[in-house]
Amino acid sequence: MIEVNGLTKHYGAKVAVQDLSFTAPAGVVTGFLGPNGAGKSTTMRLILGLDRPTAGSSTINGKAYADLTSPLREVGAMLEARAIHTGRSGYNHLLALAQTQGIGRSRVDEVLDIVGLKDVAKKRVGGFSMGMGQRLGIAAALLGDPRVVVLDEPANGLDPEGIRWIRNLLKGLADDGRTVFLSSHLMSEMQQTADHLVVIGKGRLIADTTMAAFVAQASGDAPVRVRAADPTALAEKLRTAQATVETTADGALQVLGLKSERIGEIAAAARLVLHELTPLQVSLEEAFMDVTHESVEYQTDKVPAA
């Protein structure tokens, strides 16, 4: 479990993270979302003891990162993909990390095998593609068989097969009772992977909730799609109930301002036949855009017409 309490980081006058508190529980995948410049990477660096917080603290399984006596066994982290000396082979990079806490060579071979880099293990990292670099970063994170995994944009540079691979890997780790904390720009990917969400904007917490609740909340005033045997009559009844009704191209009604339950009741009272009654859910992407709209750091003035 990762606990963040009142974490604050200022770089000079610039506020990167402000009074941030949240929890990433064990046994689930926690997605960490925010627009560019929201402070995701800074927060991860603070959790991992690379940056010193201006105020506040964070703990991993109850301990500050700097107090971990065998950190790679407790936390596996991948920050930016290339935190690796390009002149060294992948094998030697992992070996040097493993040796700091007495992890054996057999484990180095094992993680290279897990991420599929066995054949290029002795090649210099400088010649790696982005996807290979990413896999090596993941291998380093798995080296100590840690209880907590922290990954910054793990899907970056991976092909679709690689993305599916990492999704299954992370879900498997969470099912095993581990804490998985990851950031990603890929909303559809996050929607498929994460169970819990922490959303930040301009360094502040926007939401700390489950994926289902986050999407449901944003879907609260989403329209309901209705198809009826007599759409004109139904539209008439719904408008009387203060709803906004539009007819879509395929003849269905798009109803705003009434819940699906209420629409069903109105139809039943008027003895009108319904063919379809669907509350439209927004995607994570739409929910995210909606919630973070105010806190986008680098906003374009106008969205060009499509």
Add this chain to the structure above:
Amino acid sequence: MSALAENAAMRSVEPAADVTLARVIRSEWTKLWSLRSTRWSLFIAVLAQIGIGLLFAAITMAHWNQLNFFQRLAFHSIDRSVAGYHLAQLAIGVLGVLVISGEYGTGQIRSSLLAVPKRLPVLWAKLIVFAAVTFVLILISALIGFFGAQAIFTQHHVNVAIGAPNALRTVIGAALYLTATAVICTALGTIIRSTAGAISAYVGLLFVLPGVVALLPTSIDNSISPYLPINAGTTVASAINTGSGVSSTWGGFAVYCGYAALLVVIAAVLLKRRDA
């Protein structure tokens, strides 16, 4: 547990082992030798330390008959045989900087500090490994250079034995000077973090500063000059004892070690305090 997660788990169960200085030293040993730049720099340092002494010995012997009395008097068999350190120090200095600045340049430092969050063991291990490698390699090279050069000096019977006064001390001194230089450069690399910046600082302090100080009025120059890093550091690598105090063999080297210690302290404080 899914098949993938089962794979990810550690199959070979190992007893938990904490981060210790000895383990970080082993890690830094692996890091040092797994880079091409290390092997090249050390090869050049060894080649320079042995080769320059032998080359100059051969040239001097070939021109011995043209040298006048005073030139022959100024000739020193011991100092001449270890002269290779003048060139070897550049290779050692650059590598000393790269040992840490290479990590900052590539982002590797963050991987290193994630594994060793106390941070200081990384610096101690780098200093210990690189200083030990430098001392051993340069000592062996200086010994080879000494015996090789003396063999050449037999042509005009100006050779000395390793048992001669100051001979062994000078050979060891060359290795000590380069070892302290290694420490200074790794500390500079830690403080400045950029390769170009740290190498500039090293070259500036060691080789440019004396030229600037020489422009000062003689009385000031004379009082500052012995304290300049290169003048203080090289007293131990010369059989000719030029003076007392800071100009003496061990006095000068002690000043040089003082500079090294000061830079290491600054490097340690900054490494511990700064954001990585």
